[in-house]
Structure formats: structure tokens, C-alpha cells
């Protein structure tokens with residue numbers, strides 16, 4: 262019964278075209294189903310407590326549960342995982358695809374619907390979750406849905422230090438432990454930890470997260486979102502941080518040495534006069550490519566909301582240059598200075 266409902270929802274979520282009314286109904290149904298199966302009390306204070314670690318914040322159960330409501334995020338991540346599994350099965354029809362999912366929250370939101378589209382011979386999971394309530398609730402969801410045959414193990418651990426069992430092969434590393442501009446949460450240390458243990462071909466989801474420095478005209482951006490205006494609203498100066506397989510493999514040594522400064526390499530940009538005139542507010546844009554052609558566009562999700570750094574109009578003197586870097590630590594953040 263629940264699986265039938267879940268399958269209908271899954272089919273709407275993975276459709277390549279988007280019928281917004283149908284999609285938002287599917288998301289509401291998914292949320293209701295997860296809440297019913299897990300009995301998560303969103304209003305209980307205990308469930309609202311975030312956990313603070315030396316490498317950033319882990320969301321409390323209620324907040325992790327609510328991620329499902331970020332409609333385009335949930336749709337595009339689930340579609341991306343579906344497409345990645347399908348690609349691997351097309352290449353090797355006899356294969357069992359093993360997904361290592363770090364930070365499942367209470368529902369393992371991004372993979373649970375896929376159990377209605379693939380068999381447990383085709384798809385297997387390892388779940389990692391730090392938060393005790395979320396860890397217990399995800400077990401409840403697995404049990405209530407009768408999908409234990411898909412789940413190799415559920416581990417309560419810190420995914421920034423988790424060791425993949427020796428001799429185990431992972432096909433897809435999946436994590437959504439982030440917010441816009443990769444601030445506060447632990448996506449970066451989690452992905453660095455997991456990928457450095459994998460020296461063979463693997464799919465990372467999201468495939469690429471890129472932080473870009475841009476000048477924006479916020480009023481035009483509002484017009485674009487609310488009224489579909491096509492007037493240019495921003496100009497990208499350049500990229501200053503990437504999280505994808507090639508960069509993790511290139512920068513792993515640098516990452517190991519970051520224990521004192523926590524700062525990835527600084528990037529320097531010249532601020533052109535035209536930018537100050539047309540797009541005077543400096544923002545960080547988060548490019549989020551989930552898998553292949555599935556990309557979450559700017560402002561389409563909370564994860565891709567532009568993050569404001571400064572307004573050039575507020576600066577007393579002319580500032581022709583900016584240095585900018587991504588910083589790890591207990592409060593992951595963007596570090597920048599003008600000169």
C-alpha cells in the first residue's frame with residue numbers, strides 16, 4: 262500500500278519535464294508518507310537541536326526532515342541518482358549498484374523512492390547518519406516500508422572520518438550536507454574523506470559544486486524570479502572553489518595540510534568599473550550539477566540562493582581588487598578582503 266503510493270510519487274519526481282502542480286502535490290505526499298512512517302515530531306525541541314562538530318554543523322532531525330520540502334532540490338537529486346543508477350545498469354545489466362549515502366536524515370529522502378523502481382539485486386545502500394534521532398528514524402522508515410533487503414548497513418557515525426570497509430566497492434557516493442555557498446555544514450570534509458578512500462571509478466552526487474564570485478543587481482534578480490524578466494541580472498567574475506572528483510584528487514594533499522589555516526587557496530579578481538555600475542552587489546553563486554545534464558539553477562532551491570558578500574556602493578573608497586577563498590573549520594565560510 263505505502264509502496265504503491267511511493268512508486269507513484271517516484272514516477273512524478275523522475276519525470277524529465279516538470280508539471281509544477283503535479284510535482285508539488287507529489288512532494289507534499291512524500292513528506293506526509295515519511296512523517297507517518299517515521300513518526301518524527303517536527304515540533305519537539307529535541308528534534309530541533311543541531312549538532313556542532315569541529316568541521317561544521319549537522320542539522321537536527323526536524324530541519325533534516327524539512328529538506329524534502331525544497332521541491333526542485335528533492336526532485337533533481339532523486340532524478341540524478343535515478344539516472345546515475347540507470348547509466349550503470351545500462352552498461353552492466355547484471356550489476357548491483359552500491360550507493361554510499363552520507364547524511365541520510367530521518368528518511369533517506371534521496372534514495373527511498375528508488376526502491377520502487379529498482380530491485381534489491383540492482384540497488385544496495387550503506388547509510389551514514391550522525392544524529393541519534395535521525396539514525397533511529399531512518400531505521401524505522403526502512404522497516405515500515407519493508408526495504409531492509411536494499412540496506413547493507415546503517416551506521417551511526419561522523420562521515421568526515423568514516424572508514425569504508427576494506428574490500429567493499431562503492432559505485433555512487435551521495436551526500437547533501439550543505440547550504441548555499443557551502444556555508445556552515447560539512448559537505449566538503451565529508452566528500453574529501455570518502456573520496457580519498459576510493460581510487461577506482463566512482464560517481465559523485467552532486468557531481469560538481471562550484472562557488473563563483475559575481476556582481477549582481479538584486480532588483481533585476483527579483484524581477485527575473487517574480488516576473489520572468491530576461492534583463493541581465495549578474496556577471497560572473499570567476500570561480501574560486503570546486504568540489505568534484507578531479508579537484509578532490511588534485512587538492513587532497515593541500516586538504517591534509519589545512520589543519521592550521523583551514524583556508525583553501527586564495528583567488529584574486531579585478532573588479533571592473535562596469536561591474537560597479539551595473540551589478541554593484543557582490544555575491545557568491547553556488548553552481549550545483551547533480552548528475553550529467555541535471556543542474557539546480559540559481560535560486561531554484563535554497564542550496565543555490567546567491568549569498569551576499571558586500572555592496573560596492575557602500576564602500577568609501579574605490580576597491581579595484583578582491584581576494585577570496587573557501588574556509589573549513591567549525592564554521593565553514595567564505596573569507597574575502599578588498600585591496
Ligand SMILES: C[S@@+](CC[C@H](N)C(=O)[O-])C[C@H]1O[C@@H](n2cnc3c(N)ncnc32)[C@H](O)[C@@H]1O
Pocket residue numbers: 318319320321324325326328329363364365366367369370371389390391392395418419420421437438439447451
Ligand atoms: C541537510 S540534511 C539532508 C537530509 C537528507 N539527506 C535529504 O537530502 O533530505 C543533512 C543530514 O546529514 C547529517 N549529517 C551532517 N553532517 C554529518 C556527518 N559529519 N556525518 C554524518 N551525518 C551527517 C545531518 O545530521 C542531517 O541528517
